[in-house]
Amino acid sequence: MTDFTPLGRMLHEEHIRTLALMNALDTRTTGGPGKRPIDPADTDDRQLLEETVAAIDEEVNRHFGFEEAVLFPLIADRGAGDMTRLLAQEHAAITPLGRRLSEVVVKALESGFDGPGWSEFREVAQELVDRVTFHLQKEEMGIIQRLPLFFAPATDRRLADQYAEHRTG
Ligand SMILES: [Fe+2]
Numbered sequence: 001m002t003d004f005t006p007l008g009r010m011l012h013e014e015h016i017r018t019l020a021l022m023n024a025l026d027t028r029t030t031g032g033p034g035k036r037p038i039d040p041a042d043t044d045d046r047q048l049l050e051e052t053v054a055a056i057d058e059e060v061n062r063h064f065g066f067e068e069a070v071l072f073p074l075i076a077d078r079g080a081g082d083m084t085r086l087l088a089q090e091h092a093a094i095t096p097l098g099r100r101l102s103e104v105v106v107k108a109l110e111s112g113f114d115g116p117g118w119s120e121f122r123e124v125a126q127e128l129v130d131r132v133t134f135h136l137q138k139e140e141m142g143i144i145q146r147l148p149l150f151f152a153p154a155t156d157r158r159l160a161d162q163y164a165e166h167r168t169g
């Protein structure tokens, strides 16, 4: 078991929630279930769509935003700029994919999926699942587990407070 710092715990918990959603999206868009378009009239399907839109908003607007504006520059100052540059590039690839998926979902929540809409959803969802999963694994190892090396406990605590404020703001 890893001991998380206060900031590490907050980011990690969001990563785990996002990974769980990526798994659910993956399960619902591949194999046998992937042949049947998501039906917004079905309770489970609708919940998955709504959670997807909410998670993209949380991840992109809040989580990525804090990492890019606050966390990555501080970590770059401590000598790991190559890693944070790469992680920011991954954000830049994930953000438009998330936006596209949200647009498809919002439309589907109103009028359901037609054939091409379902194909597009599956295609974008798969790419998003792959990229996000890879990104989060990298951040867990490269950042979350190494936070005690980057920041003194008081700094970590201050950043955790700052992130708590950022999330509600
Ligand atoms: Fe993250």
Ligand SMILES: [Fe+2]
Pocket: 064, 067, 087, 091, 135, 139
């Ligand atoms: Fe990230």
